Amino acid sequence: MRIDLIAYEGLDELDLVGPLEVFRRAQAAGAPVEARIIAETLVPIRCANGLVLHPDAVPSAAAPADAVLAPGGGWVSGNACGVRLQAARDYWPAVISKAHGRGALIMSVCTGAMLLARAGVLTGRRATTHWAATADLEPFGVTLLPARVVDDGDIITAGGVSCGIDLALWAVARLTGGPSVAKKIAGALVYSWDEGAVAGPVRQPGDPGSARR
Numbered sequence: 001m002r003i004d005l006i007a008y009e010g011l012d013e014l015d016l017v018g019p020l021e022v023f024r025r026a027q028a029a030g031a032p033v034e035a036r037i038i039a040e041t042l043v044p045i046r047c048a049n050g051l052v053l054h055p056d057a058v059p060s061a062a063a064p065a066d067a068v069l070a071p072g073g074g075w076v077s078g079n080a081c082g083v084r085l086q087a088a089r090d091y092w093p094a095v096i097s098k099a100h101g102r103g104a105l106i107m108s109v110c111t112g113a114m115l116l117a118r119a120g121v122l123t124g125r126r127a128t129t130h131w132a133a134t135a136d137l138e139p140f141g142v143t144l145l146p147a148r149v150v151d152d153g154d155i156i157t158a159g160g161v162s163c164g165i166d167l168a169l170w171a172v173a174r175l176t177g178g179p180s181v182a183k184k185i186a187g188a189l190v191y192s193w194d195e196g197a198v199a200g201p202v203r204q205p206g207d208p209g210s211a212r213r
Contacts, residue, residue, distance in 0.1 A: 010082030015071030072111030
């Protein structure tokens with residue numbers, strides 16, 4: 001599974017780097033995961049707190065991703081840069097909508113959910129976001145759940161910042177058919193992960209299933 005993690009100026013570092021480390025560790029453990037950072041261009045990306053990321057690729061129709069993850073950043077603070085700017089533009093919402101249309105797994109961390117909402121993929125779905133942004137997400141017809149991770153089948157969303165690690169661990173558990181690999185990664189990260197604390201369809205982690213709507 002190729003997982004594309006979206007990068008843009010002003011994103012919150014942990015929203016992207018937390019899941020990236022989980023996915024890269026899963027790949028090193030033999031899981032069929034390949035994570036890469038994508039951006040509009042291959043120029044360095046400066047994050048909200050100064051970290052500079054070097055994208056691996058730009059979105060490519062020739063090599064479509066099996067999953068796309070949208071991080072947040074700057075929405076709650078009202079920063080003109082960050083996810084507010086990206087949600088006001090068409091570029092990333094269009095990428096997300098196209099990926100969803102071809103059956104890719106769509107994920108978001110924190111206020112990255114606003115990009116999913118703008119892409120039109122959250123209407124009538126269950127999701128979560130940073131607690132301070134819930135009022136902004138509600139008008140998009142989303143059923144908000146107060147959980148660290150919400151699994152709605154082909155869409156998985158995570159709450160604020162550190163919840164992205166929970167999301168990535170849950171995604172690895174789904175992909176590998178159970179929690180064993182994800183638990184080992186959580187242990188190596190010295191991260192307290194409760195794989196049962198996921199809101200969504202009742203099913204085993206390895207069963208992609210269809211969301212109960």
